[in-house]
Amino acid sequence: MFKKKLSKPLKYGLALLAALGIGLWLTPKPAQAAALDQPVVTLGTTLTQDQQQGTISTLTKNLNDTSNYKTITVTGATLVKYLNPSGSSFSNGSSVWSSAAVEKTSSGSGINVTILNYNGKNNITTITADQYKNAALTAGVSDANIYVTSAVPIDGSGALAGVYAAFDQSGNGLNQQQINAAQDELGTLSDINQANKGKDGYSDAQLNNAVTGAKSDMAKAGTNVSVGQITTIVNNQLTKNNIQNVINNNQKQQIINLLVKVRDSGALNSSNFKAQAQKLSDSIVADAKNIFNKFNTQENRNFFQKIWDNVVNFFHSIFG
Template sequence: MKFIKHLFLSITAFTVLTSLMNLNSITVKADTSELSTIPVIALGTSLKSKQRQQTIKVLTQFLHGANYQETNTTGKDLVKYLNPAGNNFTINSKVWSSAMLQKTKNHGVQVQIIPYHGKNNITTTTEDQYANAALTAGIQNCKIYITSAVPIDGSNALAGVYKACKEQGTNLNQKQIDAAQDEINTLSSINNQNKGENNYSDSQLNKAIAEAKKDMSSQKSNVSNDQIKAIINNQLSNNHLDNAINNDQRNAIFKLLENVRDSGSLNSDFKFQASQLVGQINKKAHKLVNNNKSNTLPTNFNFLDWFTGFINSIAKLFKGSYFF
């Protein structure tokens, strides 16, 4: 009888222990899944204490008190992510720019540069350039917020985004990162060369690039050099940039899109993300016109872009969506 009692107690204890272990296993799995969706802030390691706290405040204002994770972007990260693309960073390089990555559902990549103390300290790289480069790097369906405590050109800000992706469990392909960094440098350079030109805007160029990526995705890795060139010419024409982009700039655009193809980026997911980016650039341009309450148009305003946005807004009333 004593033996049966001990046996019963042993079986009961084993059952309880097993149940607790299974419960713990389920809980850990749920926590891990939740962590992958929590926004990640990548803070430049050169920030001083007050700058760091202010940067966190600037980036998290859109979370409305929700949880977030923190990580640091160091010189070592610049070496890891950016040097293969041709940069010459060292582990002692200063890092000021900071970024927050927040996942979304099927809305593509959206980028917003946030002023620091009311000033935009990202002096060269634009939101559309960041978004296009993030697309090339393989980043999908997220909001990216970027700021800097000091004035910088912003060319290395995406290193923090790449680091944040890793913290969320997404390891990006280095070839795609290299293509993205080449792209951001190329588009920034073309934008700088065309500043002040009335028949050019950064949004027009980035829309043309995103649409070219979408067209290339339809043919995936089989798209030839001649087809890429035809796609470029077609999209530059569609976006009224024929007279704004010179031959050297066309060749630079061809090279960056060739790199996109060779990096292995092109697939159906990439096509969807490119389509989302085209739509977001369209909406942003449309909003810019609507928010312009004076009769003075922006320096880079293009009437044909405005007219397209106007027609799209009318169509939206009847169909509920924009034409892209």
């Protein structure tokens, strides 16, 4: 069969296009912020019919659109799918009570989490609103309102698994590596919070703001931020949030380890991550003004500024 020879210019052109195509194919795509087309209400599979109705009523009353939402059921299999890869030991038969509603908000509004009382009582016994916020940030959630409740006292894991499932079933699935990092973070911060609860000069808000601030600083440093840089960032943020004398060395190392996992999960690849982290920090501080105002004096601000200046100089010395 006759084959027409290609001219040299055409050969070179095709070769260049092929090379560009391969290059584009091999170049990692920036992580995209997950989004929802409509609000989603997640219901624990163990809820009775009455509890389901009470949960829906509790979760939907604050939605921007109280009529246009869809519901999904969170089962033991949902927990296995999203939470077991990070070390949890749920089974397909596990009970699920905690539930959530999640809706997309305007760009730049950040991640907002509200734990709602069920029949006048907060039944989420372990996970705090700030811990939900930090986990959602790491998992890749962006600009969303999340409402959480439970008809019975429970830790609240099912609600977060429901949020992950809501994005998945909407065709905007979250990265499993980021979910794993988020779950590791959630467990670590919950344990540290429980260990320090009631100590003078400590609050969950300070701990979560330190971790959020660390994420923001890591994003500024870049996706290749080193363990040494992360350690410096953590030390700075613990001091900035006035808990450097409360968090012991073992707990500090746990925070460093979880932030390394956040880095390795690819969360920092998102161009939106830094802005979301800053917005989250602002909301944590705003929600706990009475705590942060106690140590946010001019003297402390000068002290923290000196520390921050040292961190900035440290990065400049590395990156030129």
